[in-house]
């Protein structure tokens with residue numbers, strides 16, 4: 001795939017917009033791709049890395065991925081220029097069943113660099129806004145600088161049909177920060193969204209997911225209405241290499257999207 | 272009383288009195304000839320301890336298991352002289368505090384078990400010193416003689432054949448008390464110093480890196496050699512490096528817990544000047 | 548009367564098969580290790596071994612194999628895919644546990660995406676298994692509900708004759724039958740009888756152990772820590788295991804050219820699951836040992852309806868600290884009494 005645009009979201013976090021070289025690949029990708037799925041993005045000589053497809057299923061011209069530069073492959077991707085070619089396999093995995101969300105209120109909860117998977121679902125829903133009820137987004141990062149998709153956050157803040165609750169961890173605020181200060185689970189409990197007819201989608205680091213699930217339970221959410229994604233180490237992406245397994249679940253095939261009910265049946269200490 | 276019984280009694284006393292929290296020793300294995308490492312924490316279990324000529328595994332590697340010694344409690348451990356040498360090196364390299372250890376020293380001479388007197392590493396200095404004289408390890412092995420009589424080309428192809436078998440399981444590393452690095456050089460990928468594939472280049476890289484990292488540190492306990500699932504005679508490589516280090520620097524690894532690591536220190540009268 | 552292949556005719560068979568386009572592979576002692584390798588003559592085969600130290604899986608799933616080669620030019624990237632080398636093969640003298648092991652892994656490599664590296668080799672191999680008349684302390688096929696004469700995964704089963712002069716021939720699959728057509732005139736009819744099979748003692752009650760593993764309460768049992776305390780995480784048990792199939796994908800080369808390869812990997816390694824952030828779902832050796840047991844006897848059978856173990860005993864035979872599947876399942880079967 002060719003990199004057609006790059007955007008720095010936060011320190012060390014970059015979005016790449018990618019286009020397929022071969023129209024047939026583009027078409028077959030778009031035919032299969034649904035929000036929640038992931039791909040293996042690679043640089044020859046360095047390897048492949050797993051990221052969700054950060055662009056929504058409703059936009060079919062290109063795909064985007066957003067990643068934090070953290071290791072060998074992500075460094076190579078961060079160093080790639082516009083016009084460079086990278087490798088891509090996918091889309092793999094399952095998806096958020098958004099047609100089952102029709103007519104329901106949606107609550108998106110996300111932390112730090114985990115906004116990309118959430119963003120894909122958010123836009124997939126916002127692009128067909130009329131099909132859903134109230135949309136609430138709770139998003140937090142360690143510091144103001146670490147918030148990703150800042151321009152889109154502005155857009156959501158301005159929209160009257162979206163309620164966006166922004167927060168940063170205590171100490172991470174800037175002098176002109178007008179939003180909340182506190183950890184995502186706490187802020188979520190304060191915002192106290194109603195569980196009635198509501199689907200919650202959480203993405204974040206394992207520790208945030210753990211505490212947010214507890215908060216949602218307190219708020220009265222049913223585990224079957226809470227969706228999350230798991231980010232286990234992957235290699236093959238096609239159910240062979242064994243790396244992504246949690247209990248008997250192949251995260252690369254049966255995930256990465258799971259309901260909280262499914263996650264609670266997995267061996268907790270292996271997550 | 273046999274040495275096995277003496278040591279059981281001592282282990283029982285130490286555990287019962289709370290002087291040590293654990294005894295790391297040998298127990299019966301799956302088959303008659305096998306012994307396995309066991310970890311005893313209760314005085315009632317000391318009968319499981321076995322001591323005989325089949326107790327060959329060097330147990331000192333367990334001493335650096337994550338968290339074992341971090342509570343400052345004492346641990347007793349069965350060690351042969353190589354094990355004591357290994358502990359000296361681990362102490363010299365600041366991996367453990369040897370004062371936390373109670374040593375059950377023993378050696379196997381022929382088919383006889385011999386008790387080594389002492390509790391602390393310092394008390395085994397004489398035993399180790401005498402080892403240095405007797406050139407331990409595999410010095411007299413036929414295979415070694417065979418390889419040393421080979422021409423460089425023959426020797427190269429011999430090792431090529433051996434390394435071709437390597438499956439990069441890293442059992443040699445895991446079994447070695449000296450390989451305690453939390454992140455081994457082969458596990459770091461920025462840069463990727465060593466190819467992770469077990470093709471011939473990757474295997475050469477790995478085995479040579481290992482040989483160098485163990486030079487002047489290997490105590491020739493043989494754990495790596497016994498662990499290698501594809502029977503590469505790793506002991507020969509270690510022995511060759513130990514000989515080299517002894518000949519060049521008069522360094523015999525693990526003589527004391529204050530011994531300077533030979534490849535990480537420099538003396539003013541060193542014949543090489545490139546380091547300074 | 549039954550079909551017999553006499554051992555003094557084996558060389559003719561090898562010759563015949565080679566002429567018919569097969570390469571012939573079998574147990575040999577090479578470079579100080581027993582393994583399966585290609586042979587030119589029957590005499591090279593070591594058919595007296597109880598079991599080779601290295602497993603048969605290497606013939607289907609080698610320790611390291613190239614997947615693609617890349618060359619980066621100024622405005623283009625050229626890639627060349629590697630497919631497994633093709634060619635019909637006869638694997639003569641496999642053991643029933645090794646042959647079963649390959650059949651055990653078929654559903655894994657076949658579900659969803661079909662792994663062409665595995666199946667190309669599977670489809671081009673004829674496994675001629677020799678039933679076991681001797682076993683050692685570590686053999687445990689019977690504990691896995693297999694036997695010294697299991698036919699699972701085999702195309703032909705040979706039963707050693709009482710008089711040691713050859714083998715009774717049992718054709719299992721069409722592929723086996725076809726391969727034996729090439730030596731139809733060498734195989735003879737005779738009234739010779741088969742030697743008694745090895746007696747392999749049952750070491751644990753599989754059903755009981757599995758029931759214990761399936762009970763979610765036992766996931767956090769202290770047992771895991773106690774049983775695995777001496778495990779040094781060397782992974783040689785998984786690498787030698789015929790049914791362990793985990794792998795890594797690695798790029799090797801530079802910015803201009805190189806290779807993407809598939810290498811064995813193992814759940815015994817801490818790095819196997821470690822996230823780049825440093826978070827590790829299986830951060831202790833006991834969690835990793837639990838994964839190995841759970842995967843083989845709970846997760847894998849849950850998904851593919853077969854235990855991921857054929858009872859070859861290599862894991863226990865080889866372990867530098869005398870651990871292994873056998874001991875763990877024995878202890879579990881005691882716990883669940």
Ligand SMILES: Cc1cc2nc3c(=O)[nH]c(=O)nc-3n(C[C@H](O)[C@H](O)[C@H](O)COP(=O)(O)OP(=O)(O)OC[C@H]3O[C@@H](n4cnc5c(N)ncnc54)[C@H](O)[C@@H]3O)c2cc1C
Pocket residue numbers: 038047048049050051052066067068069070071072073074075113116117230231232233234256457458459460467795818822823824
């Ligand atoms: C479903 C899913 C979705 C994800 N989505 C996103 C996303 O949208 N954005 C994001 O930023 N992150 C995402 N992640 C996390 C992301 O995959 C990792 O952060 C990323 O792969 C790090 O890659 P790296 O090459 O930079 O790291 P490195 O740690 O350098 O790893 C490089 C590669 O080599 C392997 N490796 C590392 N060391 C060794 C070794 N010693 N031996 C063998 N192999 C080794 C690793 O497995 C890896 O494939 C996602 C993960 C999953 C599973």
Ligand code: SF4
Pocket residue numbers: 329443446447448449450485488489490491492493494495496509
């Ligand atoms: S390299 Fe081998 S012989 Fe030397 S100390 Fe390590 S395990 Fe023992």
Ligand code: SF4
Pocket residue numbers: 436437438439440441442443444478498499500501502503
């Ligand atoms: S133990 Fe043997 S096979 Fe394993 S990595 Fe070491 S040399 Fe290679």
Ligand code: SF4
Pocket residue numbers: 777778779780781782783784785815862865866867868869870871
């Ligand atoms: S069980 Fe034995 S062979 Fe397997 S990883 Fe542990 S120490 Fe190595």
Ligand code: SF4
Pocket residue numbers: 648784787788789790791843855856857858859860861862863872
């Ligand atoms: S787990 Fe052990 S006994 Fe079972 S197939 Fe693997 S190596 Fe053989």
Ligand code: SF4
Pocket residue numbers: 242785790791792793812813814815838839840842843
């Ligand atoms: S036991 Fe471990 S290495 Fe073997 S197949 Fe299962 S997960 Fe993979």
Ligand code: FES
Pocket residue numbers: 233234235236237238239240241242243244245250251252253
């Ligand atoms: S990533 Fe290989 S099995 Fe899931």
